[in-house]
Amino acid sequence: MIKIEKLSKRFGKNIITNKLDLEVAEGEFLAVIGQSGVGKSVLLKQIVGLLKPDSGRVRIDGDEVTKLKGDARRKIFKKCGYVFQFAALLDSLTVFENVGIKMFEDGEPEEKVYPMVLEKLKSVGLSEDSMQKYPAELSGGMKKRVGLARTLMLNPKILIYDEPTTGLDPISVKMIHELMAQTHKERKITTLVISHDIDIFNYATQVAMLYKGKIMHKGPTKDIWHCKDPYIHQFIRGLSDGPIVQPSDEKKK
């Protein structure tokens, strides 16, 4: 369970989160939406402690993220996997080395790392052949899979994806979303995703809309289509950028 209370963060005069409150239940799959620059990445980074809020608090399973130090802080970090906006792979390392990086850093021998990396790569739909490749040899979609595999190595309880599908074609978008949904289901990981892609509504169970430093709306994905608020309505229509998907067209849930 993630509980955010009165979270405030500003950069100079620019107020990004303003006494923001948000709760994410265990096992929830939450899509965070909002205009570019509104502060979605800044919000999620504060949740995992990558950015320090000016005031307010974030509690993960009762532990206050902002107050923790040393081992307790590392414990929280281990709980949270953060898949960055850009895959953030190290270009000079192979896929194997990128995915296994944490174990290598911990001094684990290659024969122990190999099967673990292979298992995670398989779970994101990549084969053993990809192990010796360098990031430059991979397509955008494959890089995102490798980034996810690397995060899964940490066995996180909470997974945060920052725009996992940006720059991908619609088929790859769907594949990544399906992979996220499958990971969510199989591992029961509380999942937060920032997305500008309307297709995410076919997978996420809840939607939260960030606007002017606060969560202006949070509720089940299926209800977003009926939301009366004109801003949300317009935003969703803008996202769909074409024929509006009607609730009756939604295939799942």
Ligand SMILES: Nc1ncnc2c1ncn2[C@@H]1O[C@H](COP(=O)(O)OP(=O)(O)OP(=O)(O)O)[C@@H](O)[C@H]1O
């Ligand atoms: N480290 C930083 N220092 C100063 N300003 C920052 C920093 N990080 C973010 N900002 C500012 O905070 C605001 C929110 O940024 P953020 O990256 O969270 O937006 P976003 O909603 O994720 O946008 P996008 O959809 O384009 O990724 C922006 O105005 C950005 O310039």
Ligand SMILES: [Mg+2]
């Ligand atoms: Mg962002």
